[in-house]
Amino acid sequence: MKRLLCIATAGGGQDAIRIRRLTEGIAAECTYYDVDRKLSRKAALRQVRQLLRSKPWDLVYLEGTGIAGGLPLIWEARTRRLRYIVSSGDPVGGFFLVTQGRLHGWVFGVYEKLLYRHCVGFIGWTPYLTGVALHLGAPRGITIEGAVDLCRFTVPSASQRQEAKRALAIPPHHLVCGVVGSLNWTERQRYCYGLELIETLKLLKRADVTMLIVGDGSGLERLQAAVPASLQERARFTGRLQPDQVPCALHAMDIGFITQTLDKLGSFRLTTKLPEYLASGVAVAMSPIPGYYDYVEPAGWPLPPYHPTDPAFHRACAQWLDALSWEEVQERAAHARPIALRFDYQTANARFRRFVEELLA
Structure with missing residues (x-):
């Protein structure tokens, strides 16, 4: 052999x-x-x-x-x-x-x-x-x-979704925007995953949005320190989770963020979390790189075409979320699982x- x-x-x-x-x-x-x-x-x-x-x-x-x-x-x-x-x-x-x-x-x-x-x-x-x-x-x-393992990552029932939010002390009526990944700080770019969520949270007018950041790394403490005291209850950090705990965290999310830089790095990537978001019935907000158009539509939205540390990116994200309806979130999420089948x-x-x-x- x-x-x-x-x-x-x-x-x-x-x-x-x-x-x-x-x-x-x-x-x-x-x-x-x-x-x-x-x-x-x-x-x-x-x-x-x-x-x-x-x-x-x-x-x-x-x-x-x-x-x-x-x-x-x-x-x-x-x-x-x-x-x-x-x-x-x-x-x-x-x-x-x-x-x-x-x-x-x-x-x-x-x-x-x-x-x-x-x-x-x-x-x-x-x-x-x-x-x-x-x-x-x-x-x-x-x-x-x-x-993705389609038996391990599944679309939760309404009660499972509410229980997942409750376990993370998130109000059941909140729109949960989340990211799962390694929170490794890149000094050259002054960025790690999750920073865009915290900066967007600071600009939101609506009060029914919680940011959920799942993962650990050198940037975790920076992200936690960046949350104003008045918004502490609307920013949830889980730290590192065991593999069998990740599906439950995804059940609490309504929108999964996949933010990439529009350059010779980000434009070629397709994060491993994308199929897990989709298989869990989570709508996806993704930077407008080729992977968004090839793999996400119609289960999500293209994020603003700016670097994720750019204030223009945060302002545009806040404006979009302030105007976003639950009906639109549910409509996009309905397309997620069928797309996940290709993975x-x-x-x-x-x-x-x-x-x-x-x-x-």
């Missing part, structure tokens, strides 16, 4: 789950390795290189583009013709260009090109990323978006298997 080594460069978590779900039933002997994020970069590189040389792998599947996995693969492909595929949800060069500046953007742009040029296949989380990979030299590609893990698994088994053959 063919040997398939699966490496998650981000360690455990969402990427590790994705690897295991996508490879279920594949005609190969699978070995899974999650890079230990507690190790130094040098130690992580050494461990991956030793793993790559431990067996005559027929194919390596790299989930993520971290250099702990990517650099050893490039070297082994050049020196021993080791065959590998890459799966990514971010433009590597674009990510570092936006978050770290031009020098980092150029260096990691070169790394990205080498990573794709030496692979035998690319799996993009969006069709836009797949196109970039092909342009940079990947010989073949497929798009397999972030998938079903069973469908993604079948397409993944066909692509990878062809490469193994």
Whole structure:
């Protein structure tokens, strides 16, 4: 039987789950390795290189583009013709260009090109990323978006929705706008997920809106400190939740925010939370990147075309929410679950298997 080594460069978590779900039933002997994020970069590189040389792998599947996995693969492909595929949800060069500046953007742009040029296949989380990979030299590609377990994320009943709000001390009649994600502060942009919700809350005229921010990270305390004392009761922070607690938090939401920057990073992305929002019957407010028009309409609204730290963005969001009716929210939410069907893990698994088994053959 063919040997398939699966490496998650981000360690455990969402990427590790994705690897295991996508490879279920594949005609190969699978070995899974999650890079230990507690190790130094040098130690992580050494461990991956030793793993790559431990067996005559027929194919390596790299989930993520971290250099702990990517650099050893490039070297082994050049020196021993080791065959590998890459799966990514971010433009590597674009990510570092936006978050770290031009020098980092150029260096990691070169790394990205080498990573794709030496692979035998690319799996993009969006069709836009797949196109970039092909342009940079990947010989073949497929798009397999972030998938969702439709049995785990479900549309709640009216009573379940009210109970979820009650558990978070949110009044049952409040419109809940929320975000789920890593609240990692980016100093260069002075931003992390959730900031746009807090700044919008300060400008709202209506008093029946609560902002729900689910997640943890270096930006959490900044967000909490940014909430005026008079609005403390209308900003809810859950901190980090266990995976089995996330569906209940989504049941409390009426609108899920997916805010991206309109640049060489955000324009190519499609957050893993999108299918979870949709599968939970949550209407989506999303930045007007290609992913909104391809994956969200008619289950949501395009957010204002500004950077999420721009006061114009916050003013426009506040004006929109002040005028928003419950009827419109319910009408958009009714389209969410049907759209989520395209993200079903069973469908993604079948397409993944066909692509990878062809490469193994």
